[in-house]
Amino acid sequence: MDNDLGPIKLLDDLPEGTHKVIIDSFEKAEYEDYTYLNFLLVGLEGDSFDKQIIHGVPLPRNDRTTGRSKLGQLIKAAIKKPKGSFDIENHLLQKEIMVEVVEEGFYLKVDRVWPVGEEDSVKNPKHEKHSFGRQDSIVKENSLPRI
Amino acid sequence: MTNITVLFDSELDYLEDHQTEALLQILKDKYGAEEGFIKTGDQSFDYICRCPVHEDKKNPNGRVAFSKDGTLRLYCNGACSSEEPSTWFFDQLLERLGVDHYLLGKKVKQNIEALKKDVPARHLLGQESDCIKDSEENSFIWPQTDPILDPFLKLAQRSMTDDLKKSLEELGYRDKTISQAGFLSGSLAQYNDFPEDFKKDLNQFRNENKILLTRNAFFIFPHFNQINELWSLTITPIFKGQVKLESPNRYANEDLRKSYKLKDSEAVMDGLETISSKEEEIFITEGIKDADRIRMWGKKAISTLGGLSRAQAGIIEGFGAKRIVIAFDADDAGRGKTKTAIGYFEESFVGVLNLPEGKDPNDLKQEELRTCEIISPSEWARLNNISLSEDQFTKPTEIENSKNPNPPIFSEPGVLTSDCYPQEGFIPLYLEYARPLTEARDQFHLATALSVLSIAYGRRIFISESSPIYSNLYLAIVGYSGGSKKSTSIRIGLKLLEDIFPERTSLANAFTPEGLQSAFGEFPTQLIEIDELGGFLGQVTKKTFMSGIIDILNSLYDCPPRFRKRRAEKTLEFYDPYPVVICSSPFRWLADETNSTLKEGGFMARFQWFISLDRLKKEDLKPITPAPNESLKNKLLQKLEDIRSMEEEDQDERYTYEDHAEKLYCQFYEEQKLSLQNEHSEQIGPHVERLLTAVKKYALIFQATKKEGVVITSQTMKEAINLCRWLRGNIEHLFQDHFHESRIDEFCHKTLKALKQMYEGEKRFFSLREITQNVRGLDSKNKTDIIETLMDRGLIDTKSGSKKSGYKENYRGWKFRPAE
Numbered sequence: 001m002d003n004d005l006g007p008i009k010l011l012d013d014l015p016e017g018t019h020k021v022i023i024d025s026f027e028k029a030e031y032e033d034y035t036y037l038n039f040l041l042v043g044l045e046g047d048s049f050d051k052q053i054i055h056g057v058p059l060p061r062n063d064r065t066t067g068r069s070k071l072g073q074l075i076k077a078a079i080k081k082p083k084g085s086f087d088i089e090n091h092l093l094q095k096e097i098m099v100e101v102v103e104e105g106f107y108l109k110v111d112r113v114w115p116v117g118e119e120d121s122v123k124n125p126k127h128e129k130h131s132f133g134r135q136d137s138i139v140k141e142n143s144l145p146r147i
Numbered sequence: 148m149t150n151i152t153v154l155f156d157s158e159l160d161y162l163e164d165h166q167t168e169a170l171l172q173i174l175k176d177k178y179g180a181e182e183g184f185i186k187t188g189d190q191s192f193d194y195i196c197r198c199p200v201h202e203d204k205k206n207p208n209g210r211v212a213f214s215k216d217g218t219l220r221l222y223c224n225g226a227c228s229s230e231e232p233s234t235w236f237f238d239q240l241l242e243r244l245g246v247d248h249y250l251l252g253k254k255v256k257q258n259i260e261a262l263k264k265d266v267p268a269r270h271l272l273g274q275e276s277d278c279i280k281d282s283e284e285n286s287f288i289w290p291q292t293d294p295i296l297d298p299f300l301k302l303a304q305r306s307m308t309d310d311l312k313k314s315l316e317e318l319g320y321r322d323k324t325i326s327q328a329g330f331l332s333g334s335l336a337q338y339n340d341f342p343e344d345f346k347k348d349l350n351q352f353r354n355e356n357k358i359l360l361t362r363n364a365f366f367i368f369p370h371f372n373q374i375n376e377l378w379s380l381t382i383t384p385i386f387k388g389q390v391k392l393e394s395p396n397r398y399a400n401e402d403l404r405k406s407y408k409l410k411d412s413e414a415v416m417d418g419l420e421t422i423s424s425k426e427e428e429i430f431i432t433e434g435i436k437d438a439d440r441i442r443m444w445g446k447k448a449i450s451t452l453g454g455l456s457r458a459q460a461g462i463i464e465g466f467g468a469k470r471i472v473i474a475f476d477a478d479d480a481g482r483g484k485t486k487t488a489i490g491y492f493e494e495s496f497v498g499v500l501n502l503p504e505g506k507d508p509n510d511l512k513q514e515e516l517r518t519c520e521i522i523s524p525s526e527w528a529r530l531n532n533i534s535l536s537e538d539q540f541t542k543p544t545e546i547e548n549s550k551n552p553n554p555p556i557f558s559e560p561g562v563l564t565s566d567c568y569p570q571e572g573f574i575p576l577y578l579e580y581a582r583p584l585t586e587a588r589d590q591f592h593l594a595t596a597l598s599v600l601s602i603a604y605g606r607r608i609f610i611s612e613s614s615p616i617y618s619n620l621y622l623a624i625v626g627y628s629g630g631s632k633k634s635t636s637i638r639i640g641l642k643l644l645e646d647i648f649p650e651r652t653s654l655a656n657a658f659t660p661e662g663l664q665s666a667f668g669e670f671p672t673q674l675i676e677i678d679e680l681g682g683f684l685g686q687v688t689k690k691t692f693m694s695g696i697i698d699i700l701n702s703l704y705d706c707p708p709r710f711r712k713r714r715a716e717k718t719l720e721f722y723d724p725y726p727v728v729i730c731s732s733p734f735r736w737l738a739d740e741t742n743s744t745l746k747e748g749g750f751m752a753r754f755q756w757f758i759s760l761d762r763l764k765k766e767d768l769k770p771i772t773p774a775p776n777e778s779l780k781n782k783l784l785q786k787l788e789d790i791r792s793m794e795e796e797d798q799d800e801r802y803t804y805e806d807h808a809e810k811l812y813c814q815f816y817e818e819q820k821l822s823l824q825n826e827h828s829e830q831i832g833p834h835v836e837r838l839l840t841a842v843k844k845y846a847l848i849f850q851a852t853k854k855e856g857v858v859i860t861s862q863t864m865k866e867a868i869n870l871c872r873w874l875r876g877n878i879e880h881l882f883q884d885h886f887h888e889s890r891i892d893e894f895c896h897k898t899l900k901a902l903k904q905m906y907e908g909e910k911r912f913f914s915l916r917e918i919t920q921n922v923r924g925l926d927s928k929n930k931t932d933i934i935e936t937l938m939d940r941g942l943i944d945t946k947s948g949s950k951k952s953g954y955k956e957n958y959r960g961w962k963f964r965p966a967e
Contacts, residue, residue, distance in 0.1 A: 086153055089150060
């Protein structure tokens with residue numbers, strides 16, 4: 001087995017603020033009863049260029065979603081007027097979206113996502129964190145710890 | 148990367164974006180095109196509507212509120228209130244109604260502009276933070292109004308003439324009150340035009356309110372609740388000289404009271420509909436005319452229709468006004484009522500309108516009223532030479548903090564005082580966070596907070612004794628069936644825990660020993676949540692797949708470094724287990740399932756019992772609960788994150804005792820041990836033994852949350868001891884009232900309790916028939932055994948009845964009372 005893994009490239013975190021990013025890749029993670037999709041978002045412009053953040057969204061149990069779930073919001077940000085079935089890998093990856101990164105405790109997290117070119121001045125109340133009424137809201141959204 | 152496909156439900160998405168309009172469309176489909184929302188001034192919801200779930204009659208029972216994120220919630224006050232749940236979020240409501248998203252979405256899209264116009268402005272919009280406060284403080288559920296009231300009032304209003312209105316004005320009533328008032332002369336002819344059903348209801352109504360049966364004439368004044376629903380009526384007899392009546396024999400004689408409230412209307416007040424949640428100051432008066440006079444002064448006023456009752460005080464306090472001004476009459480009776488009213492509020496929150504001697508607000512002209520000062524209760528008491536007792540004001544902490552120099556072995560169950568837990572750190576913050584979210588009592592929240600902390604700290608904190616004492620706990624929340632919100636209170640804490648320690652909450656309700664092995668094998672620190680302890684005990688004894696669970700949980704309680712148990716098919720083995728159990732149960736189910744084997748096996752003794760004996764009061768009700776306070780939630784999550792960081796930094800904390808703390812514990816230990824010297828102690832002994840260890844565990848958790856070093860202070864030990872005294876009281880209560888060795892024991896206890904209550908009311912002997920009527924389950928089959936057992940134990944005195952053969956055996960003619 002080849003142990004030479006080559007040089008390791010360390011990417012910095014996306015800082016707090018608004019950034020244009022590309023959905024680079026995702027990983028599926030099982031966490032107790034929940035399945036997460038951890039999307040790697042990479043900055044495209046200015047100071048955020050090549051910086052990254054992981055945006056974890058829970059996968060709905062019944063594989064159906066709407067714009068009130070985190071995954072639905074991501075889909076709406078990446079695809080104009082979404083409708084019907086989407087294959088995450090083929091439809092979401094390499095799409096450009098806007099994100100707002102905020103600091104929460106010791107972590108940086110993606111607070112909001114919206115389509116590139118759309119107005120972001122009015123904060124969408126849907127994106128407010130709440131803790132009842134929806135199944136996926138009980139799952140914590142994680143990102144890379146800030147170093 | 149894996150291939151994942153999701154379906155984006157664009158129809159539901161559209162409906163979710165237009166939730167209010169979608170609900171309106173549903174209502175129009177169900178009740179007709181004219182159907183709509185009624186805007187309210189209430190601070191806990193935005194609209195009233197007919198319930199979309201059941202067939203609502205004319206009186207709308209639906210209440211619509213919105214979460215902070217805009218999610219619509221519908222609560223039904225009517226037929227659905229017995230349904231579980233009776234509050235639905237938007238998606239749940241669609242599911243409950245079985246709505247076709249496509250069809251509804253299509254209709255809403257077609258009518259969107261018209262629907263938008265039909266939706267009234269939301270008065271709570273943008274006031275979410277206030278909304279939380281309001282709902283927290285004013286969650287009174289207005290009782291269902293009697294359907295007869297509305298037609299009865301209309302009947303009375305139709306009989307009002309201009310002359311009568313003029314007379315009312317002369318009597319001091321103002322326009323608004325006059326416009327709503329009615330008149331009844333007591334003539335049966337007035338009722339003839341009404342349908343038979345109505346007449347039948349009306350006669351019943353008159354029978355319930357006897358004053359209406361006399362041949363007097365009355366003014367009828369309606370009272371509305373804050374959401375402007377007719378709530379009750381005041382009936383005021385007309386005396387000679389007030390109004391000129393056609394038939395002079397209709398005047399009330401002087402023996403009659405000046406006014407009557409309807410039956411069951413202690414909490415009713417006049418003018419509630421004029422009060423919003425944003426008032427700075429609210430005046431309270433005795434009479435309607437007085438309130439009218441204060442309103443003319445430009446102030447907000449409510450009439451309590453006599454003195455202030457506790458129920459009324461609760462409603463008034465719920466408005467959240469900065470100041471309550473008592474403007475009761477300045478006569479002896481009024482001063483007595485003022486003194487009582489002061490006692491219902493906090494001193495800093497209340498003022499008294501200093502009226503001239505012998506006057507009430509309506510006696511004064513506007514200019515005179517303006518010159519009256521609003522003074523503090525103590526100043527009012529000084530001026531009127533009235534003493535306000537030390538505990539006159541509602542200051543729970545002061546009352547709770549009064550220390551008894553010789554503390555009893557245990558305190559009364561039910562009342563959890565604030566000296567039973569730290570006043571800083573996670574616990575008080577958690578109580579503040581959880582209280583508004585449910586109707587549950589503090590003890591339930593405290594138990595949940597302790598379980599959260601216990602599982603969060605895990606093996607990271609311990610007291611260094613011969614063998615380490617860890618902070619793991621088995622906790623049970625027990626209350627009366629339904630409504631005490633046992634499971635809800637647990638869920639609040641577990642939601643926080645799931646955010647930070649999701650891997651520690653994988654076991655719930657039913658699980659096999661193998662499931663336990665798998666969970667503890669993967670993560671040795673595990674919280675076991677049991678929704679219904681009674682049901683769990685039933686399953687453990689009846690289901691084979693769960694056999695052996697109790698033994699395992701008993702062994703795990705001591706947190707051994709290695710657990711190993713050989714079973715028929717597989718050996719269970721795992722290392723460093725740290726279990727915490729949190730469960731809830733109603734008294735009855737628990738008592739039914741707790742058989743003697745389980746009690747003696749020590750499983751139940753490992754639990755600490757957080758019980759609530761009091762039933763909910765009106766002022767405790769929270770029909771629509773606010774969204775959680777995000778700021779408090781974040782603080783709590785941060786505190787849990789801090790605990791988590793101990794894990795990440797592999798940091799252990801070894802605790803010791805301060806000298807005085809050790810002395811306090813030794814005193815408590817001695818006092819508790821010495822109290823177990825009688826027959827009764829055989830039952831509660833194992834519970835008290837575990838409680839003595841639990842003191843250390845609580846002290847450990849309390850000290851750790853305070854972050855004041857690794858020495859347990861005397862203050863912390865006092866808090867833990869106080870908590871355990873309260874828990875000891877709970878154990879006593881459970882054994883006295885709920886856990887019985889046999890059915891006979893249980894019935895003996897019930898019978899004696901009922902007999903004592905009857906004897907307190909009437910000091911006499913009671914027949915067996917009278918006793919049987921008051922004890923559920925006591926029947927001809929068991930009553931002889933029960934009576935004889937009570938007689939054998941010397942717990943009742945008897946008076947022999949007939950000596951005829953055949954009578955003595957079943958104690959016919961015998962009479963009983965509790966033994967002296």
